[in-house]
Amino acid sequence: xxxxxxxxxxxxxxxxxxxxxxxxxxxxxxxxxxxxxxxxxxxxxxxxxxxxxxxxxxxxxxxxxxxxxxxxxxxxxxxxxxxxxxxxxxxxxxxxxxxxxxxxxxxxxxxxxxxxxxxxxxxxxxxxxxxxxxxxxxxxxxxxxxxxxxxxxxxxxxxxxxxxxxxxxxxxxxxxxxxxxx
Numbered sequence: 046x047x048x049x050x051x052x053x054x055x056x057x058x059x060x061x062x063x064x065x066x067x068x069x070x071x072x073x074x075x076x077x078x079x080x081x082x083x084x085x086x087x088x089x090x091x092x093x094x095x096x097x098x099x100x101x102x103x104x105x106x107x108x109x110x111x112x113x114x115x116x117x118x119x120x121x122x123x124x125x126x127x128x129x130x131x132x133x134x135x136x137x138x139x140x141x142x143x144x145x146x147x148x149x150x151x152x153x154x155x156x157x158x159x160x161x162x163x164x165x166x167x168x169x170x171x172x173x174x175x176x177x178x179x180x181x182x183x184x185x186x187x188x189x190x191x192x193x194x195x196x197x198x199x200x201x202x203x204x205x206x207x208x209x210x211x212x213x214x215x216x217x218x219x220x221x222x223x224x225x226x227x
Contacts, residue, residue, distance in 0.1 A: 046073070048083030053142050054135070055160060056128050057084055059116075059153040072151055074118065075176065085155045087114040089176035094120075097166045097173065101206040104163020104191040105129055105214070110225050112158030114178035122171030123147035124164040125201050129189065131217065132159040132227050139217055141198055159227035161189050165200050188214035 047060040059080070061072040073079075075089075097103060104127065107113065117126065129141040144154055146164075156162045164173065191200070191207060193216045 046079060046083070048085075051128075051142055051144075053128065053130050053137050053140060053160075055130070055157040056142065057155040058144065059083065059085075059155065061151050061153070063151055074151075074153070075116065080116075080155075085116065087116070087155075087157075087178035089114075089116065089178055091177045091180055093175050093177065093181075095173045097171055098206065099166050099169050100202045100204060101166045102163065102191050102200055102202065102211070103173075103208075104165075104211060105161040105189040105193075106163060107131060107161040107187055107189075108179065108182065109185040109187055111179050112225070112227060114158050115156040115162060115175050116153055117146070117156060117162070117164075117173065117175040118151065118153040119146045119148050120172040120174045121148050122166065122168035124166055124168075124171050124173060126154055126164045127162070127198055128154070128156050129161040129196060129217070130159065131161050131189070131224055133221065133224050134226065135159070139196065141196055143198075163191060165202055165205070167201065187220070189217050189220070190214045193217055
């Protein structure tokens with residue numbers, strides 16, 4: 046596998062070695078020792094799987110203390126994935142970075158604690174699979190407005206399908222002082 050640091054300090058792109066032939070393909074989607082060598086030392090405790098249709102935006106989610114590192118990938122389809130640095134003391138606080146993830150290249154993205162995360166479905170449907178380093182806890186779940194004007198994320202969809210919960214999320218500036226010191 047190949048691990049690549051991203052522009053923002055913390056996230057890591059993982060390009061697995063894919064072995065393909067006329068029967069299909071095989072790749073290791075997770076191997077703790079190799080991921081640890083690449084700088085991913087999170088202990089993953091839960092796997093999640095979502096299916097969404099074209100134009101769906103699921104964003105921008107994070108968990109307060111203890112935080113929730115994620116290892117994300119697309120098992121079927123294609124998404125435009127976004128991370129936002131929400132570490133108040135970071136020199137890149139409030140900056141975001143996009144990545145295209147799909148079921149052809151099998152690239153994974155490690156999203157460390159201190160980053161909000163979201164994605165937009167580009168294909169007809171997408172199965173999004175991810176490992177998390179802490180259990181889901183609605184008491185510490187939070188989000189940022191997917192359409193926060195200060196972030197100005199140019200989501201690649203004109204009429205997004207966004208949940209009522211995600212439509213009600215505050216802007217980053219509205220929650221800045223309540224963010225933990227990650």
